[in-house]
Structures are given as structure tokens and as C-alpha cells.
Amino acid sequence: MVQPSADESLDGFRARVRAWFAENVQLTGGVKDESFDAVDVARRFQAALFDARLAGLTWPAEYGGQGLTTAHQLAFNEAAEPYVVPTMPLLIGLGMCAPTLLEKGTQEQREEHLARMLRGDEVWCQLFSEPGAGSDVAGLRTRAVRDGDDWVVTGQKVWTSGAHYSDYGLLLARTNPDVPKHLGLTMFVVDMRAPGVTIRPLRQITGGSGFNEVFFDDVHVPGDAVVGEVDRGWQAAVTTLMNERVSIGAGGGGLGRRLGGGEFAALADLARRRGGLADPVLRQSLASVFVEERLLELLSSRIREDVRAGRTPGPQGSVAKLAGAQLARHAAEVGLEVLGSGGAAWESDDADAERWTQALLGAPGNAIAGGTPEIMKNILGERVLGLPREPAVDRDVPFRELRVGGGRS
Amino acid sequence: MSAPTVAGDLRASVRGYLESAAPEAEVRRIAETPSGSDPAVWARLADLGLTGLGVPEDFGGAGAGFAELGVVLEELGRSLLPAPFFSTAVLGVQALLLSGDAAAQAEYLPQVAEGRLRVAVGTVGASTVAAVPGSRGWLLDGLADGVLDGATADLVLVFAAADDGPALFAVPADAAGLSRTPLRTLDLTRRQARVELHATPAVLVGSAGDGGRVAAALLDRALAALAAEQVGGAQRVLEMAVEYARTRYQFGRSIGSFQAVKHRCADMLIDVERARVAADAALAAVDTSAADLPVAARVAGTFCGEAYFAAAASNIQVHGGIGFTWEHPAHLYYRRAKSSQLLFGSPGEHREELMRQLGH
Ligand SMILES: Cc1cc2nc3c(=O)[nH]c(=O)nc-3n(C[C@H](O)[C@H](O)[C@H](O)COP(=O)(O)OP(=O)(O)OC[C@H]3O[C@@H](n4cnc5c(N)ncnc54)[C@H](O)[C@@H]3O)c2cc1C
Numbered sequence: 001m002v003q004p005s006a007d008e009s010l011d012g013f014r015a016r017v018r019a020w021f022a023e024n025v026q027l028t029g030g031v032k033d034e035s036f037d038a039v040d041v042a043r044r045f046q047a048a049l050f051d052a053r054l055a056g057l058t059w060p061a062e063y064g065g066q067g068l069t070t071a072h073q074l075a076f077n078e079a080a081e082p083y084v085v086p087t088m089p090l091l092i093g094l095g096m097c098a099p100t101l102l103e104k105g106t107q108e109q110r111e112e113h114l115a116r117m118l119r120g121d122e123v124w125c126q127l128f129s130e131p132g133a134g135s136d137v138a139g140l141r142t143r144a145v146r147d148g149d150d151w152v153v154t155g156q157k158v159w160t161s162g163a164h165y166s167d168y169g170l171l172l173a174r175t176n177p178d179v180p181k182h183l184g185l186t187m188f189v190v191d192m193r194a195p196g197v198t199i200r201p202l203r204q205i206t207g208g209s210g211f212n213e214v215f216f217d218d219v220h221v222p223g224d225a226v227v228g229e230v231d232r233g234w235q236a237a238v239t240t241l242m243n244e245r246v247s248i249g250a251g252g253g254g255l256g257r258r259l260g261g262g263e264f265a266a267l268a269d270l271a272r273r274r275g276g277l278a279d280p281v282l283r284q285s286l287a288s289v290f291v292e293e294r295l296l297e298l299l300s301s302r303i304r305e306d307v308r309a310g311r312t313p314g315p316q317g318s319v320a321k322l323a324g325a326q327l328a329r330h331a332a333e334v335g336l337e338v339l340g341s342g343g344a345a346w347e348s349d350d351a352d353a354e355r356w357t358q359a360l361l362g363a364p365g366n367a368i369a370g371g372t373p374e375i376m377k378n379i380l381g382e383r384v385l386g387l388p389r390e391p392a393v394d395r396d397v398p399f400r401e402l403r404v405g406g407g408r409s
Numbered sequence: 410m411s412a413p414t415v416a417g418d419l420r421a422s423v424r425g426y427l428e429s430a431a432p433e434a435e436v437r438r439i440a441e442t443p444s445g446s447d448p449a450v451w452a453r454l455a456d457l458g459l460t461g462l463g464v465p466e467d468f469g470g471a472g473a474g475f476a477e478l479g480v481v482l483e484e485l486g487r488s489l490l491p492a493p494f495f496s497t498a499v500l501g502v503q504a505l506l507l508s509g510d511a512a513a514q515a516e517y518l519p520q521v522a523e524g525r526l527r528v529a530v531g532t533v534g535a536s537t538v539a540a541v542p543g544s545r546g547w548l549l550d551g552l553a554d555g556v557l558d559g560a561t562a563d564l565v566l567v568f569a570a571a572d573d574g575p576a577l578f579a580v581p582a583d584a585a586g587l588s589r590t591p592l593r594t595l596d597l598t599r600r601q602a603r604v605e606l607h608a609t610p611a612v613l614v615g616s617a618g619d620g621g622r623v624a625a626a627l628l629d630r631a632l633a634a635l636a637a638e639q640v641g642g643a644q645r646v647l648e649m650a651v652e653y654a655r656t657r658y659q660f661g662r663s664i665g666s667f668q669a670v671k672h673r674c675a676d677m678l679i680d681v682e683r684a685r686v687a688a689d690a691a692l693a694a695v696d697t698s699a700a701d702l703p704v705a706a707r708v709a710g711t712f713c714g715e716a717y718f719a720a721a722a723s724n725i726q727v728h729g730g731i732g733f734t735w736e737h738p739a740h741l742y743y744r745r746a747k748s749s750q751l752l753f754g755s756p757g758e759h760r761e762e763l764m765r766q767l768g769h
Contacts, residue, residue, distance in 0.1 A: 134729050136659035159730040205725075205733055205740035281757050329722075336747065340755055341555045344748040345592035345601035357595050360747060361740070364725040365733045372729060374669040394661030407657030409649040409728065 013072055017079040020052050039123060039165040042089040046120030056118045063102070064115025070305055077304075089162055093117050093124030095247030096240050097170045100187075104228040104236040109189060113168070125166035126240065127157045127190065127214060132405025134159070135375050137172065137241075138181045138234060139394070139404040142216060144173035144188065149223040151175075151188065153196075153216045161369070163199045163212040166192050171221075172237050174399065175230055181399045185233035189225045196220070206361040241371070245317035246303055248324060248370045262297075263331035264290040267338065270352055276338050285334045292327045296320065315384040318376040325367040332359035420480045426457060427488040433738050436598060439491045445591075445600040446561050450492050455524020459494065463502045468518035470502075475630070475692040479637035486641025489598040489741055493527045496558040499634045500627065501528025504566050507623045507630075508577050508615030517564065517579075529562035531604055532624070532631070532753060538569035538606060540578060540613075547571075547613055549578060549606040555752075559602030560591045567604065567611075568620050575620030578611035585609060596748035598741060629706040631753050633691035636709035639717040639749060640681065640688045646717075646724035646742050647677045653728055670727060677723050680716035687712045707763040714750035721746040 008016070024045075049055045050064070057073045059065020066072075087094075098117050101109050116122040133140040142155025153173055163169065169190050176184030192199070196219035201209040228236040267286055271277040303316045335356030336343035343360075346353035367373055381387045394402050430453065439447045454460050463478050464470020471477075478499060485494055502521060505514050505528075520526035531538070531553025538551035553559075553567050565580045565587070580587055586607035594601050615623060651674050654665030664670045691709035694702040721743040725732035732739040750756065 129730065132658075134659065135664075136661075139659065139661075203735035205735055205737075205743070207735065279757075336751065337755065337757075339751075341751050343595065344751040345555045345594045347590070347603070348593050350593075353593070360595075361743075364722060364743070367726060368729055368733055372726065374667065377669065390667075392660065397661070402661050403658045404661075405658055407653050407728075407731070409653040409656075 010071055010075060013068075014075040014079055017054060017076050020049075020054060021080060021083055024048055038086065039089045039162075041086045043120040043123070045086050046090055046118075050119040059102075059114070059118065063110055064118045070309060073304070074301075077301075087120075089165065090117075090120060090123060091247055092126050092162060093122065093166075096126060096243045097124040097168075099243045100170060100227065100236055100240045101189075103239050104187070105189075106224070106227075108224065109227065113189070122167045123162065123165055125160050125162045125169045125192070126244070127160055127163070127169040127171040128237065128240075129159045130156060130405075131158050135372055136394075136404070137237065138185065139399075139402060140172060140174060140185070141404065142171075142173045143177075144175050144186060144221065146175075147220070151221045151223065151225075153188070153190070153219040153221055155216050157214040157216075159202070159211045159369075160199075160214050161211045163192065163214050164201055164209075168192060169214075170227065170240060172233055175233070177399045179231075179398060180396055181394065181402065182234045184231055184399055185237065186230050187227040187233040187236040188221050189227060190219065190221055194219050194221070204362075204365065206358055206365075242317060244370045245321045245376075246307065248321050248366075262293050263327065264293050266355075267331060267334055270335060270356070271338050274338055274342070274352065282334075282337065285337060289327070289331050289334055292323070292330060296323050296327055299323065315380055318371075318379050318384075321370060322373055322376050325363070325373065328359065328366045329363035332356060332363050336360060416476060416480050419477055420484060422457070423459070423481050423484040424487075426453075427484055427490060431488050431490040436489050436491065436741075440598045444561050445491055445598075446493065446558070447491075450490065451527065452524050454492060454494065455522070460498050460524045461518075461522025463498055463506075464518045464522045465506075465514075468514060469522040470518065474696040475633060476696055478634060479688065479692040482634055482637040483641030483644070486638035486745075487645040489642070489738075489745060491598045491600075493529070493558040493561065495599075495634065495638065496530065496562065497521060497526075497528045500530040500532070500557070500631060501564070501566060503630050504528075504530050504577060504623065504627050505614065507626050508619070510615045513579060513612070513614045526564055527558065527562045528564045528566060529556050529559040529602075529604075530627070531556045531559070531565065531567035532628070536568055538567050538578075540569035540571040540576060540611070542571075543608075543610070545610070547578060547611045549580065549609045549611045551606055553604040553606075555592070555601045556589075556604050557599065557601055557752075559604050560589045560600060565589075565604055566614065567606070568624050569611075571617055573618035575624065576617050577614040577620050577623050579614050580606065580609055580611045584611070594748065596744045598745060599748070625703075628753060629702050630695055632706040632710035632759070633688070633695050633702075635749055635752060636684070636688035636691055636706075636713035639713040639746070640684050642742050642745055642749075643677070643681045643684055643713075643717040643720040646720045646739070647674070647681050649739070650674055650677060650720075650724045650727040664727070673723050673727060677720045680720055684709075684713040684716040703766045704763065707759045707766065710753070710759045711756045711763070714746075714756060718743075718746040718750055 053066060056065035057068045057076055061067035094117060098114055101113060113122060128137050130140045130142060144151045144153045169192055171188045171190045172185055174184055175186040196217040198215040200213045202211050202213055203209050267289055271282060276282045299316055299320045303320060339353055339356060342353055343357060382389050458471055459481055461470030462473045462481060466472040505517055517526060536553035538549050538553060540547050540549050549569050563582050567578055568575050569578050586609040588605045590603045592601045592603055654670050654674055655663055657664045687709040691705040694705040725739045725743060728739055731737050
């Protein structure tokens with residue numbers, strides 16, 4: 001294995017990354033997400049990356065990072081471009097939970113968890129959404145009640161991606177129901193294997209089970225697990241949510257993004273193999289996918305530069321989130337256009353039909369997870385463009401008086 | 410009794426039956442059976458006079474037109490009940506009627522009306538079957554892909570190329586050299602199969618060389634019928650979305666009070682209303698043998714499919730996370746909508762044919 005030298009140049013670094021990827025290429029590709037196996041692959045990949053001193057390039061060295069520059073990260077991305085990086089299961093931890101701990105966590109929490117997350121030794125999930133509180137996550141009902149120095153948590157979370165393979169979760173719970181909803185929340189680090197935590201997989205419309213229901217029955221959480229301040233959990237949650245948009249849209253520092261093998265390339269290849277590349281209408285569709293994808297890449301790299309330069313990503317986070325979901329849906333529809341009737345019915349060994357029908361089925365999830373399009377547009381309209389907010393009925397009322405959830409169809 | 414009342418009665422009785430006998434749990438149960446169908450359901454549809462709805466009275470059917478067929482298709486589109494109605498009672502019956510083959514009609518149609526014969530049709534486009542005269546009748550070779558309910562049908566009708574041009578042939582399920590492979594389908598509530606024929610004996614239906622005309626006329630009718638089914642599904646997802654928007658609370662208010670959600674629902678309504686007039690016009694054009702049927706069928710064929718898919722996708726969005734779960738019915742409609750858009754040629758092909766029909 002090529003080791004860094006103390007005075008490694010940028011070119012030397014680039015060469016080292018290239019060599020490392022070439023050497024470890026067997027770890028990439030052919031990885032299905034959502035299974036326990038995928039997590040294993042992700043953990044091993046991340047550990048290898050870490051041991052090669054290529055993980056957390058721009059993270060502070062004291063928490064296991066490399067303390068390198070944005071230029072190093074860009075060089076890394078460039079060298080990694082042709083590979084499919086199998087770290088999707090770590091995205092929530094690395095892209096969302098870790099930045100939250102960095103910004104809001106205690107020194108002890110950072111020291112205990114960050115390096116381990118970076119090495120893939122700890123996988124994390126995000127325990128925010130509940131049956132009654134999704135877009136309005138501040139309307140959540142899971143209670144955390146003081147018990148001496150500790151807390152006792154009771155309630156239910158839902159749509160928790162990866163809870164079934166996670167070691168820890170970032171939990172948002174209500175610690176004071178007598179104040180307006182945003183003022184009575186607290187964020188905790190919870191051990192997913194603690195007594196009283198029950199995880200039940202939920203089946204998605206794709207047929208896979210990537211997300212779960214998580215039940216908390218009198219779960220004891222130590223006092224030092226509070227992230228940030230008691231009753232100030234909303235501020236911490238906003239940090240997580242901002243990073244979530246960036247992660248989803250721009251691919252969390254190049255770690256979770258499907259590097260290489262973009263949608264356009266796959267579609268063009270599909271059209272070449274299955275016929276249709278000469279069809280002028282299809283060519284137009286393919287070209288528009290290319291444009292969308294290129295724009296998303298440009299947006300993403302700008303966001304990543306901002307993040308690395310220590311600037312809080314601006315509106316691009318929401319723009320990228322929206323654009324990513326739109327691209328996913330558009331590409332899937334074009335995929336089915338190419339497949340034609342073969343996208344409605346196929347023999348079980350037809351990998352193309354499997355891939356593009358799965359993409360079509362997954363597309364609505366892309367749009368909903370991490371904030372729906374409507375919520376993203378509200379954020380853009382109100383926080384970015386400064387348009388007046390809609391009159392709110394829920395902001396100055398104690399939480400207990402609010403109506404939350406419901407819904408039947 | 411005026412026609413609208415007849416249609417209204419029919420709708421009420423079909424919906425009543427489907428709501429009581431085929432709730433979502435039953436739809437899912439049937440969809441998950443190995444064959445994806447339940448003979449008891451088909452027998453019940455026969456008892457209700459539905460399998461023979463479009464069969465002429467002379468052959469034991471109700472002799473109804475497309476207006477009535479459209480009503481049933483709409484209701485089935487709402488319910489997603491897996492039953493070979495579209496394949497048998499629409500495609501099968503219409504292919505036999507269009508063929509003008511009195512003997513075949515007399516043999517098969519009464520059995521359809523009685524619910525004893527399920528018919529699948531290998532439509533043109535997806536089939537590459539060749540017919541050659543053998544010593545004791547015709548022999549077929551080739552394959553028909555994506556045949557609706559093809560694996561469970563008792564009789565398969567296929568278009569095949571013969572020396573005199575394309576012709577329609579009938580192949581019983583137990584014919585020698587016939588193999589049927591169930592396919593994986595995007596739509597969980599309607600199966601498709603690949604039908605392969607190897608020197609399979611078949612009976613000519615109609616006259617040799619007339620298959621092109623029959624296929625073209627059948628396609629017009631299939632598009633009109635499918636449009637009705639799409640309208641039914643689109644209407645159902647609209648209702649589902651509106652009900653959820655009314656009763657789901659976020660930020661202390663019903664989500665339907667947010668203009669973004671309200672407008673999403675209104676957009677669905679705009680599409681559904683336009684889809685409905687498109688479908689009705691196409692169905693009426695069949696019943697009146699209107700000269701512009703090919704145009705009306707393609708207006709419906711392109712618009713209704715797109716409207717349905719857009720509505721089904723919107724319905725998932727209105728529901729948020731719950732709409733992305735297997736347990737929620739939203740995806741069953743999303744799957745049906747996209748799948749049915751791909752059934753009888755792509756929207757692009759329909760548009761191209763529309764331009765041709767318009768003389769350009
Ligand atoms: C695949 C997937 C993975 C997920 N993973 C996680 C996870 O790991 N952790 C986690 O905590 N959560 C997760 N979620 C949950 C996700 O964050 C929520 O589903 C999402 O925020 C929407 O909430 P909801 O489902 O309750 O829908 P609702 O909030 O009820 O929304 C229903 C509809 O109302 C609209 N709406 C709501 N409020 C407004 C408004 N103010 N203005 C306009 N329209 C509005 C929405 O846009 C939507 O169309 C995941 C979801 C999915 C689909």
C-alpha cells in the first residue's frame with residue numbers, strides 16, 4: 001500500500017488516490033444497497049479508505065480526519081470518478097449526523113464517535129420523522145422525560161432509513177410540551193441496541209426494505225447523550241436537515257454519490273443495445289437528461305466547495321435536492337421509454353428492465369425523503385427569496401394544543 | 410329507459426359488486442396467487458353478465474356497446490381487480506367480432522358469455538408469428554410478447570404473417586408446440602406472458618389476408634377501452650389524494666389547505682376531466698363507427714395514459730412517506746398507470762400515427 005509522505009505534493013496525493021483505487025477496485029461495483037451485505041461492504045470499504053488515510057480528507061485531524069485542503073478533496077473526487085463507491089449506507093452518518101456532532105455535539109461525543117464513524121465502525125441513522133410529523137418534524141410526539149441525570153424515551157419513529165443495521169441514531173424528542181413546538185425539542189445520541197428499542201422493517205414500493213419503524217419503550221438514555229442543549233434540539237435538527245439536503249443533492253462530499261456511471265451514460269448505453277439511439281424523439285430526451293445531469297454535477301461541485309471552504313451551503317442545497325429528484329424521475333421515465341413494452345413485462349433475467357423499473361419505483365422516494373418538493377420550494381421562497389411566510393397557526397401555541405398527524409385515504 | 414340511466418345502473422351495480430367482493434385486500438390476495446387470477450372471480454363476473462357484456466345477444470351476451478364496456482372498464486380501473494376482462498371481454502370478443510368469422514363467433518362467444526372461455530390476444534407489434542399451410546390446416550411459428558393474461562387464457566388469438574398477408578388465428582391452450590412463459594410485470598395486478606409457437610396447429614379466424622384490417626381496427630378499440638380503464642384509475646387516485654389532503658394535518662392545518670397541495674389536486678382534476686372527455690369521445694366513436702375513430706382513439710391513447718401516470722405519481726407525493734410503502738395502495742396504481750402507457754405502443758407512436766391520420 002502506498003503511504004503518504006510528510007511533504008506529499010498535490011500531484012503525489014492524486015497519484016496515491018489513483019493507485020489506491022486501482023488496487024482496491026474489487027471492492028466496487030455490483031453492490032446492491034439496503035441489504036445487510038451492502039452495509040458490510042460499505043464498512044469494509046470505508047475502513048480500507050480510512051486506513052489508507054483517505055477518509056475525511058477535510059475533517060479536522062483530531063477527529064480522525066486528514067485536515068487537508070479542498071484541492072485535495074477535488075483531486076480525490078477526480079481520481080475516484082470512474083468508480084462506484086459503495087458507501088451509500090454510511091451517507092446518513094457521514095453526511096448528516098457527523099456534521100451535526102461536529103457543530104453541536106460535546107467534545108466527548110466528537111471524540112467518542114467521529115473517528116469511528118469515519119472508519120465505518122459505527123453506522124448511524126436519523127430518528128426524526130414520526131407517523132404524525134414528517135414535513136412538520138417539529139410536531140413530533142416522542143417524549144423524553146428526565147429521570148435523575150438520565151432520560152427516559154417513549155414514542156415511535158418511522159421511515160428511519162437503515163435503522164436495522166445502524167449502531168447509533170440521532171434522535172429528536174420532545175422534552176417540553178408546554179411551550180411552542182420548536183422550543184421544547186432535544187436531540188440525543190441513542191444506542192440502537194439499547195433495551196426498549198424495537199426496529200421493524202417497512203416494505204417500500206420497490207419491494208425492498210430500506211426504512212423502518214422504530215419503537216421506544218421506556219428507553220434509558222444517559223444525560224451526556226444530549227446533543228447541544230436541552231430544549232434547543234431544533235437548532236441541532238436544522239443543522240442535520242441542511243446537511244441532509246446537501247448530502248442527498250450533492251452527495252455528501254463525494255462519498256455517497258454514485259461516482260461515474262451516471263444516468264445519461266446508462267441510458268445512452270441502453271438505447272444503443274436495445275435500439276432507439278436513432279430515434280429523433282428519444283435523442284431529444286436523452287440530450288435533456290444529459291443537460292439535467294450536467295447541471296446537477298456543476299451545482300454539486302459548487303456546494304461541495306462551499307462546504308469544504310467552511311461556508312454554510314446556501315439555497316443550492318434545496319435546489320440540488322429538487323434537481324436530483326427530478327433527474328431521477330426523468331431518467332427512469334426515459335429508461336422505460338427506451339424499453340417500451342419491455343418495461344411493462346420482461347423475463348426475469350432482463351437486468352435492464354429490472355434496473356429501470358426499480359428506478360421508476362424509487363423515484364417518488366427520492367422526492368419525498370429529506371423534505372418534499374413543496375417544503376423545498378417553501379424554503380426557497382421564504383428563506384432565500386424573502387417572500388412573506390404563510391400565516392401560521394402553529395407557531396406561538398403550546399405544543400399540546402396543536403393538531404398533528406391524522407390522514408386517511 | 411334512457412341510455413345514461415342504463416349506464417348509471419350498470420356503474421352502480423358493478424361498483425357495488427367490486428366494493429363488497431373485491432376490496433383492496435382481495436385484490437392483493439389474487440395478485441399474489443401463482444397465476445395472478447382467481448377462476449371464482451371470473452365465474453362471478455359471468456353471473457353478473459359482465460364477461461358477455463360486449464357479446465351480441467345472438468351469442469348469449471348482452472350486446473352492449475363501448476359506452477357500457479367503458480363503464481365496466483372504468484370501475485375495474487378503479488378497483489384493480491385482477492380478472493381477464495380486458496383481455497377476454499374486450500380484446501378477445503372484439504377480435505372475433507371484427508374478424509367477421511361467423512363460425513368462430515358461434516363457437517367461442519357463447520363460451521365467453523358463460524364465463525367458460527378466457528381469451529388472450531397477441532396484439533400486433535409485439536408479435537413475430539409466421540403461418541404456413543400444413544397438410545391438415547395451418548401451422549404457426551414464432552412468438553408473441555407481452556400477451557395480457559396470456560398464461561391463463563383458454564384460447565390464444567394471434568396475428569400471424571401468411572403468404573396472403575397477415576391473418577388472425579386461434580390456438581387453444583392445449584395445442585401442440587404452444588408454450589407460455591409468465592413474465593415479470595411492473596403492474597402487480599395484471600399478468601402478461603410470452604407466447605411461443607413451434608409448428609403449432611391453429612385455426613384461421615376470418616379470411617386470409619384480412620388480419621391487417623382487423624388488427625388496425627382492434628387497436629383503435631383497444632386504445633378507447635384502455636382509456637376508459639385509465640380514467641377509472643385516475644379518478645380513484647384523485648379521490649384518494651383529496652381525502653388524504655383533507656384529513657392529514659401538518660403545521661397545525663390540513664395539508665390540503667396549503668396551496669401547493671391544493672393546486673396539485675386541482676391539476677389532477679384538470680387532467681382527469683380532460684381524460685374523461687377524451688375516453689368518452691373515443692368510446693362513442695366506436696359505437697357510432699365514426700370516421701374519426703382512429704383520431705379519437707389516439708387523442709385518448711396519448712392523453713389518458715399520461716394523465717393517469719401523472720395523477721398516480723401525484724397521489725404518492727400527496728401522501729408523503731406512507732405513499733412510498735408497499736402496504737399503501739398508491740403504488741398499485743402507479744404501476745398500473747405506467748404499465749398501461751406501454752401496452753399498445755408508445756405515446757410517441759400514437760402521436761406519429763395521429764399526425765398520419767390527420768393527413769400530415
Ligand atoms: C425513502 C425515504 C427515506 C426516509 N428516510 C428517513 C430517515 O432516515 N429519517 C427520518 O427521520 N425520516 C426519513 N424519511 C421521512 C421523510 O423525511 C418524510 O417522509 C418527509 O419529510 C415527508 O413527511 P411525511 O411523510 O410525514 O409527509 P407529510 O409531511 O404528511 O406530507 C404530505 C404532503 O403534504 C405536503 N405538505 C406538508 N406540509 C406542507 C406545507 N407546509 N406546504 C406545502 N405542502 C406541504 C407535502 O409536500 C406532501 O406532499 C424518509 C422518507 C422516505 C420516503
